[in-house]
Amino acid sequence: MSGAALRFEGARFGYGARTVLDGVDLELREGEILGVLGPNGSGKTTLLRGATRVLEPGAGAVALLGRPLREYDRRSLARAVAVVPQEGAPLFPFSVLETVLMGRAPWLRPFAFEGEEDLRAAREALVAVGAADLAGRDLAELSGGERQRVVVARALAQGTQVLLADEPTAHLDLRHAVSIFALLRGLSSARGLAVMVVTHDVNLAALHCDRLALLAGGRVAAEGAPREVLRADLLGEAFGTPVQVEVRPDGRPFVLPGAGGPM
Amino acid sequence: MSPRATPGRLAAACAVLAAALGASFLVAASVGPAGGASADWEIVRTLRLPRALLAALVGGALSVSGAAFQATLRNPLACPYLLGVSGGGAFGAVLAILAGAPAAALPAASFAGCLAAIGLIHAAASRRGHLLAQDLLLAGVVANSFFLAAMAVLQYLAAPHEASRILHWTLGAVRPGSVPAALVGACVAAGTLVVLADGTRLNLLAVGDETAASLGVDVAAVRRRTFLAASLLTGAAVAVSGPIGFVGLFVPHAVRRVLGPDHRVLVPASFLAGAAFLAAADTLARAAFDPYEVPVGVVTAVLGAPAFVLLLARRERGAPEGGRP
Numbered sequence: 059m060s061g062a063a064l065r066f067e068g069a070r071f072g073y074g075a076r077t078v079l080d081g082v083d084l085e086l087r088e089g090e091i092l093g094v095l096g097p098n099g100s101g102k103t104t105l106l107r108g109a110t111r112v113l114e115p116g117a118g119a120v121a122l123l124g125r126p127l128r129e130y131d132r133r134s135l136a137r138a139v140a141v142v143p144q145e146g147a148p149l150f151p152f153s154v155l156e157t158v159l160m161g162r163a164p165w166l167r168p169f170a171f172e173g174e175e176d177l178r179a180a181r182e183a184l185v186a187v188g189a190a191d192l193a194g195r196d197l198a199e200l201s202g203g204e205r206q207r208v209v210v211a212r213a214l215a216q217g218t219q220v221l222l223a224d225e226p227t228a229h230l231d232l233r234h235a236v237s238i239f240a241l242l243r244g245l246s247s248a249r250g251l252a253v254m255v256v257t258h259d260v261n262l263a264a265l266h267c268d269r270l271a272l273l274a275g276g277r278v279a280a281e282g283a284p285r286e287v288l289r290a291d292l293l294g295e296a297f298g299t300p301v302q303v304e305v306r307p308d309g310r311p312f313v314l315p316g317a318g319g320p321m
Numbered sequence: 322m323s324p325r326a327t328p329g330r331l332a333a334a335c336a337v338l339a340a341a342l343g344a345s346f347l348v349a350a351s352v353g354p355a356g357g358a359s360a361d362w363e364i365v366r367t368l369r370l371p372r373a374l375l376a377a378l379v380g381g382a383l384s385v386s387g388a389a390f391q392a393t394l395r396n397p398l399a400c401p402y403l404l405g406v407s408g409g410g411a412f413g414a415v416l417a418i419l420a421g422a423p424a425a426a427l428p429a430a431s432f433a434g435c436l437a438a439i440g441l442i443h444a445a446a447s448r449r450g451h452l453l454a455q456d457l458l459l460a461g462v463v464a465n466s467f468f469l470a471a472m473a474v475l476q477y478l479a480a481p482h483e484a485s486r487i488l489h490w491t492l493g494a495v496r497p498g499s500v501p502a503a504l505v506g507a508c509v510a511a512g513t514l515v516v517l518a519d520g521t522r523l524n525l526l527a528v529g530d531e532t533a534a535s536l537g538v539d540v541a542a543v544r545r546r547t548f549l550a551a552s553l554l555t556g557a558a559v560a561v562s563g564p565i566g567f568v569g570l571f572v573p574h575a576v577r578r579v580l581g582p583d584h585r586v587l588v589p590a591s592f593l594a595g596a597a598f599l600a601a602a603d604t605l606a607r608a609a610f611d612p613y614e615v616p617v618g619v620v621t622a623v624l625g626a627p628a629f630v631l632l633l634a635r636r637e638r639g640a641p642e643g644g645r646p
Contacts, residue, residue: 132534149395150392152581
């Protein structure tokens with residue numbers, strides 16, 4: 059087994075008295091891309107918050123790169139974990155390069171400007187996401203798909219070993235959704251990044267993720283290779299709607315909504 | 322799109338704006354009442370320069386305050402004039418006027434009003450360690466309407482000579498000598514430094530709370546200290562000059578259009594630009610209709626409002642023609 063970049067052990071998360079997730083045992087391994095699926099309100103975003111110390115576990119523990127998460131301060135955490143959040147356009151017209159350079163913030167001293175090394179990291183990140191030609195553009199004038207690539211570049215410029223993405227393909231058309239997943243897949247295999255993607259895109263996750271975790275009923279209902287998790291019985295129960303699971307020619311499963319059966 | 326913020330760009334912007342500030346001081350020093358001894362060094366030294374210096378401090382403070390409020394509250398309309406702090410300061414001064422306090426006591430009363438307003442707004446917006454932009458904004462706007470309404474009632478009920486003092490004070494004017502310039506300068510320097518030190522973090526807050534948090538920013542702490550620093554700047558400015566509108570809204574927007582949104586450049590540049598703008602506006606206020614002095618708050622609004630509309634119209638250049646009247 060390669061090392062665990064992120065490990066939840068019997069973790070419980072909630073808001074005040076309300077428990078959202080309990081008994082979470084889950085591992086994100088180095089160099090893998092893990093898809094987190096589950097119905098709305100099943101705790102997918104809560105899991106991400108638990109991984110970034112926005113929420114502290116009420117029970118159990120979370121470890122990041124072999125160290126308990128609570129030993130990290132904000133800055134060292136931001137140097138270890140990058141997040142691609144679901145957030146709209148910024149208030150003011152920052153350029154694409156300025157946006158990607160923001161990923162260097164955890165490495166900057168107060169009052170400092172980004173130096174040569176930061177600029178190199180930002181440009182390299184833009185190349186890695188295939189958005190080098192956008193560097194001079196205003197972020198606000200990009201399409202949703204372009205903007206999402208830039209946000210991934212910002213996370214890359216952060217220079218972390220772990221990348222968490224919160225529904226990175228929401229609102230994207232088919233082509234851009236495919237390309238974002240392919241990009242994340244490539245980053246995990248080429249750079250050894252540990253990538254955890256929260257998504258509703260069951261089929262893209264099946265296609266691009268090494269492993270999947272299905273959250274339902276406040277716990278991890280299933281975890282494993284895509285064909286182990288994407289089973290009609292598990293999904294039907296988790297989402298409360300009948301589904302059919304077929305197998306693509308490449309052996310990966312794909313999910314069709316509806317009861318199916320003979321015509 | 323403006324080029325990226327660098328130390329060189331910051332230095333160049335500051336050099337140009339400092340020259341503008343110097344020019345506005347020169348004009349302030351040489352413009353006097355018609356037929357007056359405008360070359361008299363004694364008048365320049367004891368009257369005109371201290372007043373220009375104070376106007377510059379107030380303009381710089383309001384502009385930095387506006388830039389800080391806009392970023393930390395994630396709202397381009399945020400400005401010291403709208404957010405309760407300035408209203409609280411005016412209310413404090415009005416209460417002091419009604420209590421028969423001498424003019425010398427008004428800055429202290431106004432500053433106390435600002436502090437009370439800050440405490441109120443902060444307490445109303447805080448929720449279990451969280452401090453959300455929209456809560457602060459709402460609390461500030463609500464507090465401001467309360468103070469304005471209360472002042473209107475008090476002014477209506479006041480005796481004529483008190484009502485005229487209230488009107489005079491609330492229109493805003495730079496009044497040198499009412500507070501030691503060093504005290505105002507210390508407040509303004511402290512508030513500006515706090516905002517300046519958070520330049521990178523304010524950029525991240527302008528993108529979003531989640532983004533900022535994931536990049537290592539303690540969002541609640543930065544929002545709290547930026548709010549307090551911006552409020553202190555507002556309080557210091559209002560105490561010496563009464564509420565002066567438009568500077569805090571207009572200057573950061575104008576600077577942002579030219580120099581870009583990066584707060585590491587925006588904040589110092591806004592200070593210098595606001596200082597130059599208000600020193601010039603104050604000279605205009607005292608000299609334009611000599612021997613009558615126009616309240617400088619009226620000058621900034623009369624100059625600022627059309628300039629702001631121009632700024633907005635320029636931004637909509639790409640919009641379809643039918644979208645504009």
